Amino acid sequence: MIRVMILCLLAALPARAETVVAGLSQSRVAITTSFAGSEILIFGAVKRETPILRENPLHVLISVVGPMEPVTIRRKDRRVGIWINTEAVALPAAPSFYAVASSGPLSAALTETEDLRHKVSIERAIRSIGASSQADNSTDFIEALIRLRTEEGLYQSLPSRVSFQEQTLFRTSIKLPANLTEGDYTARIFLTRGGTVIDRHEITIGVRKVGLERWAWTLAHERPFIYGLLSLSIAILAGWGASTLFRYIRS
Secondary structure: OOHHHHHHHHHHOOOOOOEEEEEEEOEEEOOOOOOEEEEEEEEEEEEEEOOOOOOEEEEEEEEOOOOEEEEEEEEEEEEEOEEEEEEEEEEEEEEEEEEEEEEHHHHHHHHHHHHHHHHOOHHHHHHHOOHHHHOOHHHHHHHHHHHHHOOOOOOOEOOOOOOOOOOOOEEEEEEEOOEEEEEEEEEEEEEEEEEEEEEEEEEEEEEEEOOOHHHHHHHHHHHHOOOHHHHHHHHHHHHHHHHHHHHHHHH
């Protein structure tokens, strides 16, 4: 009886006029010793129950979020001819990788309120609670973090990089740099109208070390003593081999 009542209530709810469906070119990224980065194609379509509304067009925003991690940003100043750390701000969490692409300017596709709610822009994705109590100019530290990670390819702002055809089909590509952090990445697709999110969809991307890279990482973290002995042995053998080769060349 309860199941029948729930089904009746769900059937009575109005269907969403527009929803988003999406897919990825690959759902797993393998980090090997020769890994030099990768590129993920994100594509999809808008499923609608009503005709297209031309007077208030849709926008699509796509973000790829890496594992969150605590970050400490330090400022160095020159004192008595020496560069030393003078101030520091510790952030509770910041994405190890973050890319956001949109079908138009971000300000036109999303309001400030919706950005605060869904944390779409790079600035909103960084958790900076308590930063203002650590330094008077905490925003300078956050901007420095964004600038440095942008230079490394870890943070990417890609306005108007989502191809959106006839307000139905969309696609974009996100470049993943070689210096990725292992873990689960989340691709988030937002459908907005008038700057308001009307639907969203999430897909998980697994980034894992494989092969020799995975074996070395596991050994270093789970058997550090054996890893240290192995590293020392390899260094000794390499030095002995180089010395032997050098003597052979000179003789």
